[in-house]
Amino acid sequence: MFITEELECVVCCYDYSRSDRVPRVLHCSHTFCALCLEKMSRLAGPIRCVSCPLCRWITCTPVSLTLSGALWVNTEIWDQIPDEQQGGMQDAVEDLNITKTQLIKITLPDSRRSRFISKVQKMFSCGLGMDAC
Structure with a gap:
């Protein structure tokens, strides 16, 4: 994988950013931008679920938290993002x-x-x- 590919979300193909396209890590350890994760998430009662598009592992978070609040930032990618x-x-x-x-x-x-x-x-x-x- 090339370095530029590592700095972009594989779902939308946009570069990660420090504002809206923050690289967030699912429980399966795959990373996607926050905007794509929001679009892929589904509500199931008191939980929000995201099925990883790469391995289909399901990550669940409480509805009381936003996905951005519940999922970690991929710091390896974050550190490579140019300072906007x-x-x-x-x-x-x-x-x-x-x-x-x-x-x-x-x-x-x-x-x-x-x-x-x-x-x-x-x-x-x-x-x-x-x-x-």
Whole structure:
């Protein structure tokens, strides 16, 4: 099995994620994403059952718990999932930079704006390396 195949759910063929497609382990030790497990689960009175699509072992959990609350996360796969927060954080920083620029344009007159922006740029360039200062 290739490493990329190990990082995707064999039911839906989507990559596991740290948000909605969390890799959850059934009692038979097979792993699937939380969304697929929810779709495959069946209510049987006070219990929820999931039949493993690979070996047909039936995993049962109490209805009082969600499947995500009742089943363990496969930590071997979890540790290999790229950190999604990094991409989201980069987008947030870019949005913040746009907002800062818009605020500077609104609050500072033209003559002071360019001096302020150059000081801010110099301040941030100092963090990149000591040679820039």
